[in-house]
Structures are given as structure tokens and as C-alpha cells.
Amino acid sequence: MRRGSLKAVVFVWIISMLLTACTGPEVNAVLPSTSSPTLTSTLTIPVSPFPSETSTPALFPTQTSTLIPLPSQQGLEASFANEVEPLVQKLLQAQEKTDLELTSAYQLVYVSQTARLYYVQSLLQFGSPKNTSEGKVAYILYDYSRGETLGYSNNRLFSVSSKTQEVTATIRVILEDEGHYYQIEKEEATGSSGSTTPRNVVENAVSPLQKLIFLYPESENELEEIIGYACGINMNPDLGYARKLALFSFALTSSNWADRRQGVEAIADLDPLPLSSATNLVTLLSDNGAGISSVAEDLLSEMIDDPEVFDLVSEAAASPDHGVRAHAAHILGNKPDQAFSILLTLSCDPNSYVQQEAKEAIKKSTPSDLIPSLVIALQDNDSCIRQGAASTLDDLDDQAVSAIPGLRLLLSDNTFAVRKAAALALCDIDQKNTEIIPVLTEVFKQETDSPLFTREITCIANIGGKEETLPLLEESVSADSETRFEVFDNLKNYQGVPGAADYLISLLESDESFLRWRAAEALQQYGDEADAALPILQRIAGTETDDLAFEEEIQLMIDLSSKEETLPILKQALSNPKYEVRRVACDILGTFDGVPGAVEVLLPALYDSDTYVPSYATNSLLEITGDEKETVLQALIDAARATTNNHAFKSEIAAIAELSSKEATLPLLKEALSSSTIIIRSEACKILGTYKGVEGAQEIVSLALSDSQTSIREAARAALAALNESE
Known part of the structure; x- marks a missing residue:
């Protein structure tokens, strides 16, 4: 040696x-x-004394062993x-x-x-x-x-x-x-x-x-x-058990996540579980390696009955890492009565995920003690405890009725977060209490969380009526983008509320496209109340430059008048400088089956300079052809001969085949193989490669084998291979 x-x-x-x-x-x-x-001094390993390798080891750390740091x-x-x-x-x-x-x-x-x-x-x-x-x-x-x-x-x-x-x-x-x-x-x-x-x-x-x-x-x-x-x-x-534990504990110190993952899973298989590994496992609660923190959480949950493990996890609940705090809350949910105060503190954590884990853990407390304990906590000197108790009662719905007096007292609490939690808790169980409205109004004006925004405005409306909330919604339009969406989602349900329709109509003339878009969308729910919007729409829709706003404005115009009356606006939109608007106009015209003049309005879009507008136009023409099949068919043939846009060519050939037959497209495809545009010749070869069983397809695609471009010859060979492929 x-x-x-x-x-x-x-x-x-x-x-x-x-x-x-x-x-x-x-x-x-x-x-x-x-x-x-060791690669990290925070991990420990039991090395003295080792349990006997020939007998069942005593549980760590209840025996006299000590956790000695690795060297x-x-x-x-x-x-x-x-x-x-x-x-x-x-x-x-x-x-x-x-x-x-x-x-x-x-x-x-x-x-x-x-x-x-x-x-x-x-x-x-x-x-x-x-x-x-x-x-x-x-x-x-x-x-x-x-x-x-x-x-x-x-x-x-x-x-x-x-x-x-x-x-x-x-x-x-x-x-x-x-x-x-x-x-x-x-x-x-x-x-x-x-x-x-x-x-x-x-x-x-x-x-x-x-x-x-x-x-x-x-x-x-x-x-x-x-x-x-x-x-x-x-x-x-x-x-032996002792060596396995030492080796697996050492694997937890590896810089490689896979080593750590395998090590923690191997520890999970040890019987009995080594309580001495608790310190290591708590450290792993912050591990970002795949699934490592979750395995550590599961193991600590099995060990939590041990007082020393409970103390370690309780300390982890104060970690600066919100992920560790969330894991700790989940683990302590196995001892909710013992960890009640810790969980209450976590229930007012700045991180919403930690809050939710803590509140779910608290709910596991002994049922007969839960509400009384929370009511007592409402009077705690620590504002965080008061907030956590109120927030947890909010999740208990009707079970929390006995807490109403204590919650009402908190409506005047010096801490804003406590007032907010109390008001939200009272929303569902004290709906006739108008004292909630001033607090919720204060809360609502500062809200940035979308779900809470809707809950708060709904609560105010339930107690004081929707009229009370309309000014608040109008003020919130200038708030951050998340709550702005919520404003309009709520306004969709304000039919019959005085001033709601007028407010939305006024937004149609806003300089901000977002407001025009969401207002037009919401007004579609208002029926006759939105009639005053029609003259404005007739004036603005034809020159609208935002595709989302344009689509909702046209839909609102159709609701308030008819498709026939919107046709001139759509015709104007097909000349809009924004290709996005032109695409939407084509798409909408595809719903105008049977509307006189719709086909005529749409035909010029086959020659649009945008890459995809002609394809939108082609697809819509197929939807509204009706009795004008011959007109549409000839227009598509002419467009296919003239285009240098492969996307347009592909959709036009497909449409011609649908209106007639694949055989009818062969002359066009043969012409395309002589096009001066390489990409059209290539597209023609690709299309012909899908014409298996169509008489004459092989002869035509064979013409491309003598093309001057290598890529076209290769495309022709690929097409022939596809045509000759056995079933």
C-alpha cells in the first residue's frame, strides 16, 4: 500500500x-x-460512530452520534x-x-x-x-x-x-x-x-x-x-448501511446535479431513513437540479416527527430563498398544530406561492382548534400574523363566519396589508357590511394582481352596486396592462349600468389602439345600448391601422347594422397601408357568403404585394364563391399565371383544383416550369410531386429535368420519385 x-x-x-x-x-x-x-461546508455526514453493518442501525440523531462536518x-x-x-x-x-x-x-x-x-x-x-x-x-x-x-x-x-x-x-x-x-x-x-x-x-x-x-x-x-x-x-x-450513508451523503456534495439527484434518491431507499441526513436535505431544498428539492422535501416530510428535524425545517422557513420557504411550509404541513405560528407567518409571505403552501398547511390543523386559533391570531401584536390569519380565514369561506367580529375590527388596522386581507375575507361572509367598501376601494386602486382585481371589484359591486364601481374601472384604464385587461373583461358585464355604454363608446375615438380594440370588443355585448357607436365606426374603421381593433370594430358594425353596410369599409381596408389590416379584411370577407358584391371586392387582393394577403384572399374566395364559380375560377387562373409569389401560387393552384380538378391545373403547372422566377418553378415541381395518379403529371415534371438550375432539377427528381413511389 x-x-x-x-x-x-x-x-x-x-x-x-x-x-x-x-x-x-x-x-x-x-x-x-x-x-x-467536501465541496460545500454546509453539508454534513455522520462518521462517528458508524452503526453496526450487521445489525439494524439506530435512528440518527436520536442515538449518541454526532454530525461531524466533512473535511x-x-x-x-x-x-x-x-x-x-x-x-x-x-x-x-x-x-x-x-x-x-x-x-x-x-x-x-x-x-x-x-x-x-x-x-x-x-x-x-x-x-x-x-x-x-x-x-x-x-x-x-x-x-x-x-x-x-x-x-x-x-x-x-x-x-x-x-x-x-x-x-x-x-x-x-x-x-x-x-x-x-x-x-x-x-x-x-x-x-x-x-x-x-x-x-x-x-x-x-x-x-x-x-x-x-x-x-x-x-x-x-x-x-x-x-x-x-x-x-x-x-x-x-x-x-453496509454506514458506508452507504457516507457515500450517498458525499454524492450530495457533487457539482453535478445528476450525482446529487441519484444520491438523494438513494438515501430515500435506505431503511430506516437516516435522520442524520436532515441537515443535508434541508440544504438541498434550494437545489435547482431536476427534482432534487422535491425528493428532499418528501424525505424531510417523513422525518418531521423528529424534534431536531422539525427545528431544522422551522429554521428553513426563514430562508431568503422563497423556494426553500415554500418547501418548508409544505413539510411543516405534516405538523400543522405544532408549526401554527410559523405557518401563519409564511401565509403573509411576499411570495404568493409560499402564501398558498402555508395556508394549505394551516388547513390541516385539528378542525376543532383551527378557527378559534385563527380568531386569536387576528389580535396578535405582529401584523404579519394578523394578516396571515385573515388571509387563511378568507380561504375557509363559510367556516369562518364566527370570525366576522374579529375581521371587522381589522378593517381599521394600521397596516394596509392587514386591512386588505380582512376586507377580502369578509367579502363572501359579510356581504351586507358597507364598511368593507372604503377599504376595498383603497385596496383596488393599488391592485396589480389580475385575479384579485376582479375579486375586489366584484365584491364592491355586490355590496354597493355596479354603479359604485364604474368610476373605479374608468380610473383603472390607465393602470398596468394586466389590470387593463381585467377592466374590459368586467365592463362586458355592465349592460344596463348608467354611463357604461357611453364610456366605452367614447373610447372608440381614443388615440390608443388598445382602448379602441377592447372597447369595440366589450360593446358587442351591449346590444341596442351601443347604437350610438355606429356613426363613429363608419368614420374610423376604414382607416384603422391596428388589426385587432379593426377586427372588433367591423364585427361591432355588423352587429349594429349589416354585412352589406360594412362592405364599403372592407373595400377601403384592402388598400390600408398595414398588411395586417388587409389580411384581416380578407379573412372577414370569407364570412360574406351570399352578400352581393363581396367577391368583386375581394378579387383585387389576389394581386396584393404582401406575401400572404393573396393566400388569405384565395381561401376566402373559396368560402364565398356561390353562383360566381366561373368568375372566381378565371380570376384564380389569371392570378396564378401572373404571380411571382410561391405562397400565392400554391394556394391558387390548390383552389383551382378544388373548384375544378387537378387535371385542370396541369397546363398552369407546365407554364410555371417556364417561369423566369426560380421559386415558382420549384413550387410547381413540389405540387406535381403530389399528383400521384393524375395522368400527364410525370410527363410535365420530367420537363424540369433539363432546367438550368440544379435546385430545380433536384426538385423534379424528388417529385418523380414521389410519383413513382409504391403504395
Whole structure:
């Protein structure tokens, strides 16, 4: 065994005393001479004393064990740098020499290329070397890396869910001969394809090293164990509880999320659950790796009956990270009575997700005690507690009737957030109380949350009438965009409220397109009350430059008059400088089936300069052709011959085929193959490639085989292949 200072000997002796020796195959290993590492000082691992590996361990931390921090990164760096890294550098520079043979006479020495593997190897503690009589040494220099994200479902590997990552193992076999190092084999393999579990991923990464495995069969399992446990994967079900816990806890310190995910899932499989891991698990509540924080939350929920775990989670509830606070609230929901005050504080958290988690947790309290406890909390000196209690009562609906007196008192609370929570709680259970209106009015004017905006205005309307809320809605039109949408969604239901229709009509002449759009949309619900809008619409719609506003204005005009009366406006819109408006005009005309003059108005749009307006026009013409089939058909033929727009050409050919037949389009497609526009020739080839079974299609597309452009010839060959493809 490679030995360092006296300190190294002492360390190895301590480890040997603490860990029962593995009973597996014996090989030598380069082991650390000082305490082993952690990558983050906040994670801890139980190392003294280890529970017996032959009996069921006592639950941590209820026994006398202590949580000892893993050694510092500085300690690891010193050990690795002094004991192993110099050898690693020599081995990496080994000369390749394939004429040397690895035989069973060589003593194997595992050399980890990284500090992480160095630590894992030390915990696994492989035994004394074999076959050392000739003094020959074969170094196995090994490393691993993570790669593509993998997931497991129904025992099949697929690259979609963030469950783990593939493992790539790099293993070199280096022989030492008279002070010189010769690399005789190097294997790099990735375990992924064909694997069904994380364990298989590691096994498949190690197994290609056939010569080594043949001579030293034990080496396969040992290398798999070292690399696998570094990845947080349980590679040996028979390994003692204490070592598993130490290895999985160490996996939680990895900078790679997949290692941490596998490690925390492996801890979840330990029986019994190690309460000593609670500190690590609380740390993982802030882990952004896929699913890690959720697994940690589930484990802590199972451990929460332990007083020390409860205290750790309670401390986490004060974390600056809102995600950790939300996890803590969910976990404490398993002890709602004990955590009542903490949960109340979280129920007024600045983050809405934390609030919701806390309130759901509070609801799990003993039913007979819940309302009385919340009523008492309404009088707490802490405004946050008062707010949380009122907010939770708001979620309890009719169950909270007995809290009405206490909630009413809070309507005059010095804290705005408390007044708001009390007023909202009273909305559904004290609907005749007009004292709520001034508070909700104050709240409403500052509201930026869309759902609460609607709830507050509805509550005021239920108590004081919609007339009371109309001025508030008018004021809110200039608010942020989220609540502006809510204003108009509410105004759609204000029919019969004096002034509502007049207000919306006045917005039709606003300089702001958003207001014109939403006002026209809302007025469609007002029937005869919106009649005064018609003259304004006739004046503004034809020159409207916003497509959303234009669409709603036209629809409102149709509601207030008729399609015939809107036809001149649509004709004017087809000359609008905004192509978006022209597209909408074409689309609307597609609903004018049977309206005299609609086809005539739409035909010029076939020659529009926009890329897609002609296609919109073509599609709409198909909808309103009626008795004018011949007129439309000829117009489409003329447009198809004239266009240089491939999108227009494609839609026009399709429309001609629909009104007539594919055979009728063949002359046009043949003409198109002589077009001066390359993209039209290409489009013609593509269309002909869909004409399987149409007589004459192959002959026509064959003409393009002699085109001067390579791309057209290729398109022609592709079309012919499609036409000749067997069913």
C-alpha cells in the first residue's frame, strides 16, 4: 500500500476501525492520507460512530452520534496533491506501448484521477494486493464524466425527463517497468443506449475493458462501485448501511446535479431513513437540479416527527430563498398544530406561492382548534400574523363566519396589508357590511394582481352596486396592462349600468389602439345600448391601422347594422397601408357568403404585394364563391399565371383544383416550369410531386429535368420519385 506520513497511517487505522472491511476481491488502492473532502461546508455526514453493518442501525440523531462536518476542501487538496496527483501526472504522460502484455502476475493499483473518486475509493476500502511476488505493478488510472440528460420510464431509457445523465468512464492500464510507465490500453465508454437503470449506465461504461476484466474479474465490480457511488448510485445492495450513508451523503456534495439527484434518491431507499441526513436535505431544498428539492422535501416530510428535524425545517422557513420557504411550509404541513405560528407567518409571505403552501398547511390543523386559533391570531401584536390569519380565514369561506367580529375590527388596522386581507375575507361572509367598501376601494386602486382585481371589484359591486364601481374601472384604464385587461373583461358585464355604454363608446375615438380594440370588443355585448357607436365606426374603421381593433370594430358594425353596410369599409381596408389590416379584411370577407358584391371586392387582393394577403384572399374566395364559380375560377387562373409569389401560387393552384380538378391545373403547372422566377418553378415541381395518379403529371415534371438550375432539377427528381413511389 502506498503510505505517506504518520498522519496517513493514523487515518487509515481509524477508517479501518470505523468501517468493517469489505469481503469482496482484494486489490491495492491509492488511499488518502488525511481526512477526506467536501465541496460545500454546509453539508454534513455522520462518521462517528458508524452503526453496526450487521445489525439494524439506530435512528440518527436520536442515538449518541454526532454530525461531524466533512473535511475542508483545503484538506482534500493537500492530501490529493501530495499523495496522488504527482503519480497521476506521471501516468498521464506514460508512453503508449502495445507490445507489453498485462498478465495476472501484476499487482493492480487503482489510481483515481480526481479528488472525488479518491474519497469514494477510500470509503470502499479495498483489501491487500494479490500476485505481488514478482513486484510488478499495473496502475488502473480511472475517471468519469457526465453527459446527455436521461430519464427512465417503464424500464426504458429515453432522453426527455431530467432524471440522471449518462456516465462516461475513462480507464487506462499503465504498467511500470524499471521506473518507466507504459500505457498499454485505454478505454473510454459511455453507458446509455440499451441501459434500463442508472446502475446499468455505470456497468455499460466500465464493461468494455475486456482484457483487464478477463485477468482480474474482480476489477469490473470494484471500478463500477467506485464510479457508481461517486455518481450517487447504489451499486452493491450488500454494502453496509454506514458506508452507504457516507457515500450517498458525499454524492450530495457533487457539482453535478445528476450525482446529487441519484444520491438523494438513494438515501430515500435506505431503511430506516437516516435522520442524520436532515441537515443535508434541508440544504438541498434550494437545489435547482431536476427534482432534487422535491425528493428532499418528501424525505424531510417523513422525518418531521423528529424534534431536531422539525427545528431544522422551522429554521428553513426563514430562508431568503422563497423556494426553500415554500418547501418548508409544505413539510411543516405534516405538523400543522405544532408549526401554527410559523405557518401563519409564511401565509403573509411576499411570495404568493409560499402564501398558498402555508395556508394549505394551516388547513390541516385539528378542525376543532383551527378557527378559534385563527380568531386569536387576528389580535396578535405582529401584523404579519394578523394578516396571515385573515388571509387563511378568507380561504375557509363559510367556516369562518364566527370570525366576522374579529375581521371587522381589522378593517381599521394600521397596516394596509392587514386591512386588505380582512376586507377580502369578509367579502363572501359579510356581504351586507358597507364598511368593507372604503377599504376595498383603497385596496383596488393599488391592485396589480389580475385575479384579485376582479375579486375586489366584484365584491364592491355586490355590496354597493355596479354603479359604485364604474368610476373605479374608468380610473383603472390607465393602470398596468394586466389590470387593463381585467377592466374590459368586467365592463362586458355592465349592460344596463348608467354611463357604461357611453364610456366605452367614447373610447372608440381614443388615440390608443388598445382602448379602441377592447372597447369595440366589450360593446358587442351591449346590444341596442351601443347604437350610438355606429356613426363613429363608419368614420374610423376604414382607416384603422391596428388589426385587432379593426377586427372588433367591423364585427361591432355588423352587429349594429349589416354585412352589406360594412362592405364599403372592407373595400377601403384592402388598400390600408398595414398588411395586417388587409389580411384581416380578407379573412372577414370569407364570412360574406351570399352578400352581393363581396367577391368583386375581394378579387383585387389576389394581386396584393404582401406575401400572404393573396393566400388569405384565395381561401376566402373559396368560402364565398356561390353562383360566381366561373368568375372566381378565371380570376384564380389569371392570378396564378401572373404571380411571382410561391405562397400565392400554391394556394391558387390548390383552389383551382378544388373548384375544378387537378387535371385542370396541369397546363398552369407546365407554364410555371417556364417561369423566369426560380421559386415558382420549384413550387410547381413540389405540387406535381403530389399528383400521384393524375395522368400527364410525370410527363410535365420530367420537363424540369433539363432546367438550368440544379435546385430545380433536384426538385423534379424528388417529385418523380414521389410519383413513382409504391403504395
